[in-house]
Amino acid sequence: MTDVVRLSTEALLILISLADGPKHGYAIQQDIHVVSGRRLGPGTLYGAIARLECAGLIDAMMERGARRPYRLTAAGTRHLRTELASLKDLMQAGTRRLAAR
């Protein structure tokens, strides 16, 4: 039931960050900063984590804890692939149009 989920940029960045393995919130924040140059605020980060978890795209590996790692679910992995393929198509279309100018 996650086919129609539309990801925000922050949610997409979190999925990308988790693509190479589980991370806790602070590690996700640092990783996103390294990968994209963006530093998500803690409110924005955990708002996006909450939505992704509710949508079943990520899940927590521990029941409780201050440093609870999150990982991609199977649905999250599929969704990330779809989103990245879509972005790739978009990028190619944009590049073609720019080249034609």
Added chain:
Amino acid sequence: MKRHLLLRLYPRAWRERYGEELSAQLEAQRPLRIGIITDLVRGALDAHLHPLRRDNSTMRSSNVIDRRMIAARATAAWSPVAAVAITAVMVLMDFWQGHIIWYRLVGFPKESYVVFWYQSFADGSSLRFFPFDELYDLALHLAMLAVALAGALIFTAVERKALRESEPSVS
């Protein structure tokens, strides 16, 4: 600003689920800069507008439901406030429309007499009266204001209790 005060801005269910992690994250990001505080306030507002759901609904469908819920909640929440505001304006209008008279100036309330709010007397004392028909209006408006205030307080208490009981435990 203390971390726990900022975390209190979030719904209880949200705090139970993510509060510990968020607190640890804030601990790692000390001192709290204004940008982080703003981000947390915005996040708390978002958490209230989009309560945690652990079902199979998609983000899109839950957003539609959320919008309707927000509209319904806003209408319900602002109705008592509007009632209090309207009746308070009516009471203020009773004063500001010039129904106040000074007993010592006119001796007896006159319906059409318009006077100032304040006037000094030699001994500094003063008395305010409303003509009888205006007094009825004032009494009526004050009663309406009292009812509206009582309704708003009861509504707030009931809603707070309902919210406390309805917030799901996600531990």
